[in-house]
Amino acid sequence: QLQLQESGSGLVKPSQTLSLTCGVSGGSISSGYYSWSWVRRPPGKGLEWLGYMFYSGSTYYNPSLNRRVTVSVDRSTNQFSLKMTSVTAADTAVYYCAREGPSVGGFDLWGRGTLVTVTS
Amino acid sequence: ETTLTQSPSFMSATPGDKVNISCKASQDIDADLNWYQQKPGEAAILIIQAATSLVRGIPPRFSGSGYGTVFTLTINGIESEDAAFYFCLQHDNFPYTFGQGTTLEIK
Numbered sequence: 001q002l003q004l005q006e007s008g009s010g011l012v013k014p015s016q017t018l019s020l021t022c023g024v025s026g027g028s029i030s031s032g033y034y035s036w037s038w039v040r041r042p043p044g045k046g047l048e049w050l051g052y053m054f055y056s057g058s059t060y061y062n063p064s065l066n067r068r069v070t071v072s073v074d075r076s077t078n079q080f081s082l083k084m085t086s087v088t089a090a091d092t093a094v095y096y097c098a099r100e101g102p103s104v105g106g107f108d109l110w111g112r113g114t115l116v117t118v119t120s
Numbered sequence: 121e122t123t124l125t126q127s128p129s130f131m132s133a134t135p136g137d138k139v140n141i142s143c144k145a146s147q148d149i150d151a152d153l154n155w156y157q158q159k160p161g162e163a164a165i166l167i168i169q170a171a172t173s174l175v176r177g178i179p180p181r182f183s184g185s186g187y188g189t190v191f192t193l194t195i196n197g198i199e200s201e202d203a204a205f206y207f208c209l210q211h212d213n214f215p216y217t218f219g220q221g222t223t224l225e226i227k
Contacts, residue, residue: 004163037216039218046207046218046219046220046221047207047209047218047221048218049215049216049217049218052214060214062215063215064215096163096164098164100211104166104169105152105154105169105170105211106152106153106154106166106169106209106211106216107154107156107164107166107209108166108169109163109166110156110158110163110164110165111163112161112162112163113163
């Protein structure tokens with residue numbers, strides 16, 4: 001059974017770059033026409049979709065992030081990544097990776113999430 | 121951007137109760153809405169897709185209804201294991217957006 005697991009630095013200093021990876025286990029990230037996303041939930045707030053890499057390799061990002069986000073897929077290591085530049089305290093959140101399938105609109109599989117705190 | 125207004129943000133129910141959670145979209149999203157359940161420390165689980173389709177393996181006490189701008193998640197005959205955070209997602213247009221979520225407490 002396919003599973004997603006987020007990993008990365010839990011503490012990031014303001015103005016630096018947040019980097020997270022999502023490992024895909026139990027299957028290949030390359031199989032099927034799946035797309036891969038990142039979502040976050042700041043403390044006390046709702047969920048926010050950040051960005052997306054389609055199976056074709058094209059990407060789309062939430063305009064609210066002002067081009068600070070990059071999503072990439074590394075098929076050789078069976079994982080995908082999130083990079084967010086110029087972070088501030090407002091970027092403190094639980095970050096989730098998620099998969100969207102070709103037949104199910106929206107996300108059909110999620111990771112458990114990882115807390116990232118932006119602090120000096 | 122489509123805004124999803126979800127209510128209530130918190131509810132408390134007794135085993136056996138019927139509960140409804142609402143999700144209202146700021147524009148027509150057809151049936152492009154999913155419902156999810158998340159328990160603390162666990163991955164979110166897709167329970168209803170395309171507004172009304174129950175996902176395989178999800179108990180039939182869960183159901184979804186609605187189309188266009190008004191959607192409802194119903195749990196008919198609440199069980200203690202249903203205590204969780206529930207949220208809706210619209211995937212009709214980018215950026216995908218979420219409801220604020222509902223925390224369901226079982227008394």
